[in-house]
Structure formats: C-alpha cells, structure tokens
Amino acid sequence: MPMKQEQVSAMEQLGRKAELFGGIWPKVFESAFFVHGHICGGMPLGFRAGVWALKQLAAERELNMGKLVFVETGTGHAAGCFADGVQMATGCTFGKGLMSRTEYGKWALTVVDKESLRAARVSVRPEVIEAAFQSPFVKARREGVPPTEVPVDVSVKLVENLFAKKEEELFVAKLIERYELPRGPKPTFNIVRCAACGEVVAENKLRLKDGKPVCIPCSGYRS
Ligand SMILES: [Zn+2]
Ligand SMILES: [Zn+2]
Numbered sequence: 001m002p003m004k005q006e007q008v009s010a011m012e013q014l015g016r017k018a019e020l021f022g023g024i025w026p027k028v029f030e031s032a033f034f035v036h037g038h039i040c041g042g043m044p045l046g047f048r049a050g051v052w053a054l055k056q057l058a059a060e061r062e063l064n065m066g067k068l069v070f071v072e073t074g075t076g077h078a079a080g081c082f083a084d085g086v087q088m089a090t091g092c093t094f095g096k097g098l099m100s101r102t103e104y105g106k107w108a109l110t111v112v113d114k115e116s117l118r119a120a121r122v123s124v125r126p127e128v129i130e131a132a133f134q135s136p137f138v139k140a141r142r143e144g145v146p147p148t149e150v151p152v153d154v155s156v157k158l159v160e161n162l163f164a165k166k167e168e169e170l171f172v173a174k175l176i177e178r179y180e181l182p183r184g185p186k187p188t189f190n191i192v193r194c195a196a197c198g199e200v201v202a203e204n205k206l207r208l209k210d211g212k213p214v215c216i217p218c219s220g221y222r223s
Helices: 005-021 025-036 042-056 082-090 126-133 136-142 152-163
Strands: 067-071 099-101 108-113 119-124 171-176 191-193 200-202 207-209 212-214
Touching (some): 005 025, 005 042, 005 152, 025 042, 025 082, 042 067, 042 119, 042 126, 042 152, 042 171, 067 082, 082 108, 119 126
Parallel strands (some): 067 099
Antiparallel strands (some): 108 119, 191 200, 207 212
16 A cells, blocks of 8 residues: 555654764665655664664664674564664664574663663563553554554654653663674675575585585574
8 A cells, every 4th residue: 555645754753863862864764764654753763763762872873793683572562663673873784694582571672782782772661562562553453553543643652752751761771792603604705506496506505415505494493
C-alpha cells in the first residue's frame, strides 16, 4: 500500500525534532521514519537511546565498521521497533554485520567500540516502557490496528511526548570499561562458487562435503 500523504508530511516534520542533536541528525531521523515505514513510539525511543549511548562514549555515528551494537529486544513482542531506531541512530547496521539482537525482550542496547572495547549500555527506565504500553497507540495495536492505520495525530503525539523529555528521565546509562566480545570469523573479501548449487558464497562460510566446497544449505549442516 502506498504511503499516505499525511504520514509523509508528519515524518518530515518529526525529523526536525532531532535538531536538538545538531549536525545531520534531523536528516538521519527523518530517514529513519521513511526506512521504518510508519510512525510509532518504539523506533524514536530506540533512536534517542542510540544517540544517548554514542554520547556516553563521546563517539560519532558509525559510518564504517568500528563499533558493534547489541540490542536486547526480541521477535514476537510489541515495541520491537525500538531496534530499528537503535540501528539508524548508531549506524551499526544489520547489513554491516554490526548489529545483533539478544532476544531478551528488553528495551536496552550496548554499543561497543571494537578497538578500545569501551562500551555503553543504555536501558529505558521501567516507568517509561510501562507508560508506553498504556498509550492509545499500543491500545490500538493490541486491538489489531496496523501502525499505519493508527490516526496520525495519535502516533505523532507519542513522538512529541518523547522529545519533551530529557535523556535522564528516559534512560539509565552505564559505561563499561572493557567489554568482552564474542569471537567471530574474520571478514573475508574472497568468494567461491558452491560445488552443488553453483551460487556464490563468502569463502569463510563454505563447508566441505565429499571433499568439495559447498554452501551451508547444500552441506546438510545447520550452520
Ligand atoms: Zn514501528
Ligand atoms: Zn550450494
């Protein structure tokens, strides 16, 4: 379904809320709405949490591969949209392999600087999440209304209320001097054709079957 004009205008307006962070933040925030697809409370909350986590580390939004983010939301619960806001704000994106979800079903994130191993965890204050779950927006969602069908003034109000608050009212932040990172494979720039299906595979994801290099689905292994 195409995006409604009133949603487009509201997203453009709401993008400006990020003027308080300066620089290109309004552009990033506006983009975050368009990429996310609808106006809700979860994405902007994650966005502010992400900006706040960067601030704790005195770090910039990640453009390359220098930081990682662990977001604690999961699948199968409301307000998982939080993770999209975290992703957009921190620049630690799924595609860059810099974001993982711990599936704890909690509204918190940790940003880690890969080089220094310094990290910041930001969690949303319990009363903030509890109030969000009492909002007319979540009430409508509970009744099965898709986010784009919630009246735009209801969803806009959520974002305005969020930006009327200071970070300290919304979040608890903690610095971690040395974060223990799980070891992952080194990134590779090499590719190989799977001997079974012929599709191209990143070299470090190949498996051997009868002495031939194959992709994971063709190998019969799960990972
Ligand atoms: Zn959402
Ligand atoms: Zn294959």
